[in-house]
Amino acid sequence: MSTAHSTGLPRRHWLYSIVGTVLLFLVLPVCIVIPESFSDSKYLSFPPPGFSLKWYSAFLSSDDWLSSARASLVAATLTMLFATPVGVASAYAISNLGPRFQRISMAFILLPVIVPSMLIAIGIFYVYIRLSLVNTMLGIVIAHSILAIPFVIVTLLSALRSFDLRQELVARSLGAPRFAAFWRVTLPQIRPAVISAALFAFIISLDEVIVSLFVAGGNNMVLTRRMFVALRDALDPTIAAISTFFVVVSLAVLGTVALLSRKR
Amino acid sequence: MRPAAFLAAAVSLTIATSAVAAEKLSYVTSGGVYLENIKKAFLEPIGKKLDIEWTIETADNDTQVRVQVASGNVTYDIVEFGASQCALGASQGLYEKLDYSIINNTDLAPGSFSDYYVGSTVFSIVIAWNTKTAGANPPQSWADFWNTEKFPGTRSLRKTARGMLEAALMADGVPPEKVYPIDLDRAIASLRKIKPKIKAWWLSGAESQQFVKEGGIDMIGAFNARMDSVASDGAPITYTFNQGILDFGCWAIVKGSKKGDLSMRVLAEFVKAEYQAEMSRLSNYGAANTKILDTGKISPELAKRLPTAPDNLKRQIFANPEWWVQNGAKAIERFDQFMAE
Amino acid sequence: MSDEASSAGAIEGADNVNVRPLALVARRERLLMIGLFSPAFLLMATFVVLPIAWLFYLSFVDNAQFSTVHYSRMIEYSSYYKILLTTLRISIIVTVICAIAGYPVAYLLAQLAPPWSIICLSLVVIPFWTSLLVRTYAWLVLLSSNGPINSFVEWLSITDKPLELVFNETGTVIGMVHVMLPFFILPLYSVIKSFDWSLIQAASSLGAPPISAFARVFLPLSLPGLVAGAVLVFVQSLGFFVTPAVLGGGNVTMVSMKIASNVQNYFEWGASSAFGVVLLISAFGVLAIAARMLGLERTFGMTR
Numbered sequence: 001m002s003t004a005h006s007t008g009l010p011r012r013h014w015l016y017s018i019v020g021t022v023l024l025f026l027v028l029p030v031c032i033v034i035p036e037s038f039s040d041s042k043y044l045s046f047p048p049p050g051f052s053l054k055w056y057s058a059f060l061s062s063d064d065w066l067s068s069a070r071a072s073l074v075a076a077t078l079t080m081l082f083a084t085p086v087g088v089a090s091a092y093a094i095s096n097l098g099p100r101f102q103r104i105s106m107a108f109i110l111l112p113v114i115v116p117s118m119l120i121a122i123g124i125f126y127v128y129i130r131l132s133l134v135n136t137m138l139g140i141v142i143a144h145s146i147l148a149i150p151f152v153i154v155t156l157l158s159a160l161r162s163f164d165l166r167q168e169l170v171a172r173s174l175g176a177p178r179f180a181a182f183w184r185v186t187l188p189q190i191r192p193a194v195i196s197a198a199l200f201a202f203i204i205s206l207d208e209v210i211v212s213l214f215v216a217g218g219n220n221m222v223l224t225r226r227m228f229v230a231l232r233d234a235l236d237p238t239i240a241a242i243s244t245f246f247v248v249v250s251l252a253v254l255g256t257v258a259l260l261s262r263k264r
Numbered sequence: 265m266r267p268a269a270f271l272a273a274a275v276s277l278t279i280a281t282s283a284v285a286a287e288k289l290s291y292v293t294s295g296g297v298y299l300e301n302i303k304k305a306f307l308e309p310i311g312k313k314l315d316i317e318w319t320i321e322t323a324d325n326d327t328q329v330r331v332q333v334a335s336g337n338v339t340y341d342i343v344e345f346g347a348s349q350c351a352l353g354a355s356q357g358l359y360e361k362l363d364y365s366i367i368n369n370t371d372l373a374p375g376s377f378s379d380y381y382v383g384s385t386v387f388s389i390v391i392a393w394n395t396k397t398a399g400a401n402p403p404q405s406w407a408d409f410w411n412t413e414k415f416p417g418t419r420s421l422r423k424t425a426r427g428m429l430e431a432a433l434m435a436d437g438v439p440p441e442k443v444y445p446i447d448l449d450r451a452i453a454s455l456r457k458i459k460p461k462i463k464a465w466w467l468s469g470a471e472s473q474q475f476v477k478e479g480g481i482d483m484i485g486a487f488n489a490r491m492d493s494v495a496s497d498g499a500p501i502t503y504t505f506n507q508g509i510l511d512f513g514c515w516a517i518v519k520g521s522k523k524g525d526l527s528m529r530v531l532a533e534f535v536k537a538e539y540q541a542e543m544s545r546l547s548n549y550g551a552a553n554t555k556i557l558d559t560g561k562i563s564p565e566l567a568k569r570l571p572t573a574p575d576n577l578k579r580q581i582f583a584n585p586e587w588w589v590q591n592g593a594k595a596i597e598r599f600d601q602f603m604a605e
Numbered sequence: 606m607s608d609e610a611s612s613a614g615a616i617e618g619a620d621n622v623n624v625r626p627l628a629l630v631a632r633r634e635r636l637l638m639i640g641l642f643s644p645a646f647l648l649m650a651t652f653v654v655l656p657i658a659w660l661f662y663l664s665f666v667d668n669a670q671f672s673t674v675h676y677s678r679m680i681e682y683s684s685y686y687k688i689l690l691t692t693l694r695i696s697i698i699v700t701v702i703c704a705i706a707g708y709p710v711a712y713l714l715a716q717l718a719p720p721w722s723i724i725c726l727s728l729v730v731i732p733f734w735t736s737l738l739v740r741t742y743a744w745l746v747l748l749s750s751n752g753p754i755n756s757f758v759e760w761l762s763i764t765d766k767p768l769e770l771v772f773n774e775t776g777t778v779i780g781m782v783h784v785m786l787p788f789f790i791l792p793l794y795s796v797i798k799s800f801d802w803s804l805i806q807a808a809s810s811l812g813a814p815p816i817s818a819f820a821r822v823f824l825p826l827s828l829p830g831l832v833a834g835a836v837l838v839f840v841q842s843l844g845f846f847v848t849p850a851v852l853g854g855g856n857v858t859m860v861s862m863k864i865a866s867n868v869q870n871y872f873e874w875g876a877s878s879a880f881g882v883v884l885l886i887s888a889f890g891v892l893a894i895a896a897r898m899l900g901l902e903r904t905f906g907m908t909r
Binding site for chain 3: 326465478593596601
Binding site: 019023143146 | 634635637638639640641642644645646648649651652653654655656657659660663706707709710712713714725728729731732733734735736737738739740742743744745746747752753783786787795837840841843844846847860861864865868874877878881884885888889892
């Protein structure tokens, strides 16, 4: 293993073994999910007693699961499409504002990260009951966007900070309208950050449980909510199959993004 | 087919289907295997008979009902929950009053219906054990279950007040017929004795099955049908109906339902013995209707295993709905307090 | 911080050169920025601040009258106090473990060259791609008394009885550390990555032994990242719900579980809100201390 910096800092075998153990700890549950999804047992047991594809067919042949998968994908896509531009606009504004304003706006934007999610969930739930937004796709997208926007903004801010905003000014001074200057000069340079922010938004929506437990039921019951309900009824490997399915979907999204950004 | 002809055919097809369109009615219950059986036993035949197209939704709690009643935007019609939820909801005005001139309640078990709900399936929290680890000397009463010296092994109980308070009292020596009215202090004191020995508290039926199948639990207070099903999957599990605590599921009509009359007619069908017998046959649950054995659908073998079979019934007690309606909130609060200790 | 200030200053300065120094231009610029910021602002105000203010109000209302009953009940019944204590204790333990386990990973990760850095980094983010619920149930399987970890321990014949790893606080902490660890490692990693390594090299070339170079130079430099990560982990841990519900086996009750059960089962907004307010105050208290120590921006990991 080579290191980028030869610093003379303590770098001993015990360090490698600690890091190795921690990394193993991190991937361990993921490692058992995939084999578990091919189990032939009705219960969650490891190692699986035998091989079977029945949990995939249970997932793919169930209208309930499929409609939830659809609801989840729609919610995640819409959240991504909504939270990303809102986040880009805010990050751009924040990086252009004075330090005092920056401090206040950041504290505000980061509220969803600071406030315990259960409190956000029942707060949104309370407001949604009055606005009849419970179980609507609009409501789910708004709720998920609120949770995603802080991550989008933080990701973009660090990119904007390393970008010299004077470049945009030069473009404007050469006569480019403001928006065009942003679109042609700034955006292309922060594009990797925009893409990872969008992916963040997608994943946050896809994996969100707590708020969804309150506001994402009925015809728009997202997968996490349905999994939570289903797990009360039967702890079988269907959820492992779905999760494996989603790892594949996520990898496909990532791969597509990687391919697209290479093409340009 | 030419586009115009295709279009015409498509249009006539939609007209045709809309002409026979059945009335829509929503049915809400927890999902999974239970729902599959409910569909086969009740929804499909009754839907055919009354020309109803079901909109089925799954819900693990009655929060949605509260949301709809509070906001006045009611889309639910018939809901099915556990009796404690029905009773609590009824006391909070979530459900329509039932019309027993339409619903025939003469065959229903006493206590399984009220002004606002009728019983569906009957189940029992029984003492179950692993035949490999505890089979030589299985517990036969809650007192045995509480006695960890004579009956060693890991234990699990349900994390709810309903049922567990009754079990705790019987364990403490209260005769089954004297359980009600529940002495909360005594019940909690008794639970406090067993708490350090409870390895895990289960919340859902699925958890109880996972615990005995894979979780290393030797003795458990769990639903009879859940233990039947885990046993049929090859787990070494058996149980006794001794001192089982019977409870039931229930149907109710959500307050403000736009299909109140139709829902009432549906409930009148739901309580009939023929459908309830079919449900018992499919699920091993007992039924609120006491005449299911007369339908001939239940084999003598199955009849013996149902919690509502006469032989089993006399060994168990019914969770008392009236007591729970009046004291449920307080009891649950006390139980939650106790769990957090 | 000074970075942004100078670039903002540079914009104004540039405007002054290119356009005539009109206050109007600066004002329009400000309005535009505020306009761009407003969608996010309105969302947060409507769906985060307003509801929480509402819950705050509800926590002081009983039967449509002002009342502190929801708070006095918390004092009266010891269980609320115990739930809060459990929540704080678990959050602290999770934070400490994340710091101890996460710091070496971020430290080593920042020094690795590709492809190892990429491989290790993807191992850190892999859990993000697996559903939280599924990961939690995966731990239930892994940790159970006849699960793989106990089989392994038995095979090593360390103990004759299976370890009690699940249905208790241990299981809850393991599950929570697993969820929070990437959130700790990633910001710290980016902080360490941006270090001026020449400083550390200078220290060691001046003869400082590795340990003291680490303790005197490296650790203080990475402290802001460490604290920022720890604060994030702690605050998020306070609100955990799924993990203790599944891995606690009913033996662990955290604040969120009580709040959820009050709302879902009884529609008890007052009691839930009061408990939520207490939780929020705990979270803000920790943040305030961290902000005082390090400055707000650093706390939120805004420093590069």
